[in-house]
Amino acid sequence: MTDVSTTTEPTKDGKTIELLSFLVSGQDYCVDIMSVREIRGSARATPLPHSPAYIRGVINLRGAVLPIMDLSARLDLQSATDTSRNVIIVVSTHDRTVGLMVDAVSDILALPESKLQSPPEMPSDEGRAFISALTIVDDRMIRVLDLSAILPTANEDAA
Amino acid sequence: MTDPMAEIRASFFVECEELLEVLLDGLQSMEDGLADSETINVVFRAVHSIKGGAGAFGLDALVAFAHRFETALDELRSGRLVADGEVLRLFFTGSDILADLVRDSRDGNPTDDALVAPVRADLEALAATTAVPEADTGVIDFQPMALALDLDLDAPPPPQADAPVWQIRFRPEPGLYESGNEPLFLIRALRDLGALTVRCHDDAVPGLEAMANPEAGHIWWTLQLETTEGEAAIREVFDFVDGLCQLDIEVAPGGLDLPDLPQPEPTSAPEPEAAPALAAPPDGGAATAPKPASTPPGEADPRAAAATPAPRATVRVDLERIDRLVNLVGEIVINQAMLSQSVEAAGIPPNSPVRSGLEEFLQLTRDIQESVMMIRAQPVKSLFQRMARIVRETSAATGKEVRLRTEGENTEVDKTVIERLADPLTHMIRNAVDHGLEANDAREAHGKPREGTVSLRAMHRSGRIVIEIADDGSGIDRSRVLDKAIRQGLISADSQLSDTEIDNLLFLPGFSTADAVSNLSGRGVGMDVVRTAIQALGGRVSIASTRGKGTSFTISLPLTLAVLDGMVVRVAGETIVIPLSAILETLALGRDDVRSFGPSTHVVGIRDRFLPLLDLGAELGFRAPLEDYADQIVLLVGQEDGSPAAMVVDAIDDQRQVVIKGLHESYGRVPGIAAATILGDGQIALILDPIDLVSRAHGCTRRPPVASDRIANVQTGRDT
Structure with a gap:
């Protein structure tokens, strides 16, 4: 979440945060585990008319209507075609709950906050806006997603 | 510290609403000529109790007014005053003002003293004409009451x-x-x-x-x-x-x-x-x-x-708890549908115990659902009383003598429906008095009673609630309506319209027959808003009018907003639910029925009328328009102006009750879609908002609107 990005200076007592990492189009991303509600297998989503391309539709999550966002489309990455093996990470932030469709869940990382660094300025890359921090684990660069930037705001989704 | 007080205060205001209802009831029976001492006492007590409670909470404005009112009523009680027309009118106005004051006090709004003062003065004058001079003024006069309350402390x-x-x-x-x-x-x-x-x-x-x-x-x-x-x-x-x-x-x-x-x-x-x-x-x-x-x-x-008219035991329950129950029952309905589907899929024979058990379960589910909906249901009485006030105000403003007759006040409807019906009904009642009824003299000239009658009836009819607003006025002047509509450019001058179609012109946006714009009506924002509001509740409005005899509007509404009777259809592999109330007719198209119209549109000829053809799959962006629409199934759905449109679907699957799941909270508004529901197989199906869809439709039924790709189509659609 956003508070991850605000604490970029190393803290002495090494306060650790836990992140759930996953693959989207072969790239490593992660979100603060506190915003994750559950992880579930892919289900056929009912498409919504007149919705942005990255909204796959809605699924039934135990009686609630849950919008599903195709994260690779949202991040402008190569869209994964094989949806049956995809995984849905149900996250909630600012009272909104959304399912993020990713390729696979990889790991739970526990890192001291000092290990997170802010992303460099890359004005040409729109995807940067969705990334609040970067970190390196086992030589792999992992991007921390800014969930509040990713979720469409109420007036954006009517499109 | 403040909490218990706030609670007591809240319950005081709830009581006030009840007392106001009793008050209006009493005044109404007085007007109907049943002014026995008992009724007068009931009325007096209601005002007195409001005054008493208001005093305890230090609501001075309310106390002061209630006191004047009470004093005037006391004149009636003591027999020094007779409740004739003029006096009763003042009492009705008084109770309206009292209701305003109660609500303003509750919401902490300042009360417009300009409204209150004249009535207060009138009441005072009324009391003064007969009364023995009274020693004290309101607030001071009220002290003994306060004393009685804290008897133990300082009495x-x-x-x-x-x-x-x-x-x-x-x-x-x-x-x-x-x-x-x-x-x-x-x-x-x-x-x-x-x-x-x-x-x-x-x-x-x-x-x-x-x-x-x-x-x-x-x-x-x-x-x-x-x-x-x-x-x-x-x-x-x-x-x-x-x-x-x-x-x-x-x-x-x-x-x-x-x-x-x-x-x-x-x-x-x-x-x-x-x-x-x-x-x-x-x-x-x-x-x-x-x-x-x-x-x-x-x-x-x-x-x-x-x-306390009903000595029945009642419980006040937080609305939230009831809504939770309603939600849970919705879950049961869905679950039961899933169960039926899997029993079906398992190929269990029809007469097996599992099947019959399931049948019983189905029946029970329906019973539970109905009982739960009953909890949310409220009699329409409170709504009708509000309308009585509108009639009084409108009749005062127009100078027409009007009597409101109500029937079926105890008909129960979902609370939300009642709340959302208030505005449209207000409009219609005003219209009935302002446009519907003739002036008193004109009525007499036509051999009608001088006093106009507006009647408001509520009843249950085949699982829906029907509310009828009728006046005994002059009826709709169809030639004038037609004339106006043509002059306002709403229809073309050579249109041939049936009587019903002319009546329905009243619902067109921008239509108004009033020659002069008054405070009440004539601005042309009225009936179309009424209709939209009622349609938003899943209802329908219709008009019937007889020249010289009067006009009646009939509103038909579903009993609840939590479930809906829908037709389950398939379009481009997706399942869509269409509210049954919106569907006028279903039919299969013949080869000759479809004619091309514009470069990319078709019309359908049905019984010598041409209706626009819409392809639901294309409108929703699920597929490109078909090559050929012959033999397709179309649903005739009502359009904003009352004329139907033909909507192509691939197949009709089923007709059944579905539980409404809001889409708005979880995702946002989707054009053309009212809500979602969960089908028996656990899949979500969208519930169509046909009126919205038709009004936004691009109507392309010949060329692919933009591209064949579904998503690309959506993004470059006319909405962006």
């Missing part, structure tokens, strides 16, 4: 040595009992002022054989009150029985009246009413006793019963 101080002793001779006249007063309450009120000694005189009670009128009351009292309050305070206790009793109040000679003291048996006993009952027997024998004793309570009981 009657132990009789002080220097407190004067008042001697009160109180002799009720028959009229006192007839108007529903109870001496016991007066005596109690006196007791609250100080140390009281009561002596009952039963010497006037005649023997049984001589008792001509047992209702008359033959007992009188001498009371000695030791109080520091002045004579005014004592007189105030007897305010309401003024003129109905002989009352002498004087300072007891020498401060103590010893000869009287030894005799009274129950000296300021907690139950002074024991006095009449006990005092009577020695004289008249056992049979006499019940008579005088039962007279006052006999009078009092029906009053109490009427003030």
Whole structure:
């Protein structure tokens, strides 16, 4: 979440945060585990008319209507075609709950906050806006997603 | 600290709403000519209770107004005033203002004194014409009430040595009992002022054989009150029985009246009413006793019963809890559908125990669902009372005499429906009075009663609620409507329209027949808004009008907003639910029915009418328009202007009840889609908003609108 990005200076007592990492189009991303509600297998989503391309539709999550966002489309990455093996990470932030469709869940990382660094300025890359921090684990660069930037705001989704 | 107080305050306002309802009921029955003393008392009590509660919460404006109102009503109660038309009108206005004040106090809004003041003055004037001059003004006058409330804290101080002793001779006249007063309450009120000694005189009670009128009351009292309050305070206790009793109040000679003291048996006993009952027997024998004793309570009981009309036990429940229950029942309905589907899929034979068990389960589910919906249901009475007010206001503004007749006030509808029906109904009632009814003189010229009638009826009809607003006015002048519509450019000049179609022109946005724009109507924003609001509730409006006889509007609404009867259709591999209420007709297209119209549109000829053809799959962006629409299934759905449009679907699957799941909270508004629901297989299906969809439709049925790709189509659609 956003508070991850605000604490970029190393803290002495090494306060650790836990992140759930996953693959989207072969790239490593992660979100603060506190915003994750559950992880579930892919289900056929009912498409919504007149919705942005990255909204796959809605699924039934135990009686609630849950919008599903195709994260690779949202991040402008190569869209994964094989949806049956995809995984849905149900996250909630600012009272909104959304399912993020990713390729696979990889790991739970526990890192001291000092290990997170802010992303460099890359004005040409729109995807940067969705990334609040970067970190390196086992030589792999992992991007921390800014969930509040990713979720469409109420007036954006009517499109 | 503030919480319990806020709670008490909240329940006071809830009570106020009930009391206001009782008040209006009472006034209504007075208007209907049933102004017996009981009704008057009920009305009086309602205002009095509001005043009492408001005083306890320090709502001065409310107290002041309620007091004037109460004083005026008291004139009525004492028989010095007759509830004729003018007076009743003022009382109705008074209760409207009272309701405003209550609501403003509740919401903490400032009240517009410009509205209140004239009515207050009128009430005051009314009371003054007949009243014995009153000593005190509202707020001060109210003090005794507050005292009565905190009796334990600071009320009657132990009789002080220097407190004067008042001697009160109180002799009720028959009229006192007839108007529903109870001496016991007066005596109690006196007791609250100080140390009281009561002596009952039963010497006037005649023997049984001589008792001509047992209702008359033959007992009188001498009371000695030791109080520091002045004579005014004592007189105030007897305010309401003024003129109905002989009352002498004087300072007891020498401060103590010893000869009287030894005799009274129950000296300021907690139950002074024991006095009449006990005092009577020695004289008249056992049979006499019940008579005088039962007279006052006999009078009092029906009053109490009427003030709280339903002695049924009720529970106030947080609406949230009920909504939760409603949601859970929705889950059961879905679950049960899933179960049926899997039983079906498992190929279990029809007469097996599992099947019959499931049948029973289905029945139970429906019963539970209906009972739960009943909890949310409320009688439409409160809504009708609001409409009564609109009629009064409109009739005052237009100068037309109008009578509102209501029927089926106890018909129950979902609370939300009631709330959301208020605005459209207000519009329609205003229209009925302003446009529907002729001026009084014109009515007489047509041989109709001078007073116009607007009737408001509610009833249940085949699982829906029907509300009918009818007036006995001149009916719709169709040639004028047509003329106006053509002049306003709403229809073309050579249109051939049936009577019903002309009537339906009233629902067109921007249509108005009123020649002059008044405060009330004539701005042309009315019936189309009404219709939109009712359609948003899943309802329909229709008009019937007879020239010279009147017009009636019929609103038909679903009983609840939580479930809906829908037609389950398939389009481009997706399942869509269409509200049954929106579907006028279903039919299969023949080869000759479809004609090309514009470069990319088709029309459908049905019974000599041409309707626009819409492809639901293409409108939703699920697929490109088909090559050929012959043999396709179309649904005729109502359009904004009342004329239908033909909507192509791939197949009709089923017709059944579905549970409405809001899409708005989880995702946002989707154009053309009203909500979502969960099907038996656990999949989500979208519920169409046909009116919205049709009004936004691009109508492309020939060329792919933009691209064949579904998503690309959506993004570059006309909405962006």
